């Protein structure tokens with residue numbers, strides 16, 4: 001069973017003005033689609049065909065660069081679309097809000113840590129909010145299409161929020177102004193979805 005490009009859960013223009021329609025069309029229809037097709041090609045006929053993407057990523061050090069890059073690209077973007085919403089923004093409440101306050105002192109403490117991770121990731125990569133093995137939260141970042149599920153990750157955990165800081169994610173609208181894109185992302189974060197992922201990961 002091959003991996004399938006997930007549909008966007010909203011229209012391409014739904015996240016405007018924070019993320020523009022053209023970027024979403026290319027990002028989902030070209031980039032994410034490309035990772036999906038290349039992942040399928042990389043695992044076709046191998047013992048990875050039929051495994052879950054999480055299982056593949058957990059043992060990625062044993063696989064080819066194509067599996068690492070495209071498996072990461074497939075997983076990361078699938079998560080990314082789901083943690084954004086045109087009705088997003090604000091602050092998380094409930095268990096997730098409490099866990100963020102415990103880990104970072106306050107929501108602003110979290111926002112500062114996550115923004116710093118996104119802005120200082122050199123070149124292409126991702127910023128993450130992860131649930132560690134002990135159930136606590138941490139902010140981390142990874143290069144390229146790596147992610148914290150991979151056995152090669154410096155800091156491992158279950159990602160519940162991710163921000164793509166590859167230039168293809170923001171260049172049309174923000175050019176070199178990555179910090180503006182990172183700031184705008186907070187207006188579209190789908191905290192209901194992040195809370196669900198937190199509950200499932202604990």
Ligand code: MN3
Pocket residue numbers: 027031077164166168169
């Ligand atoms: Mn991308």
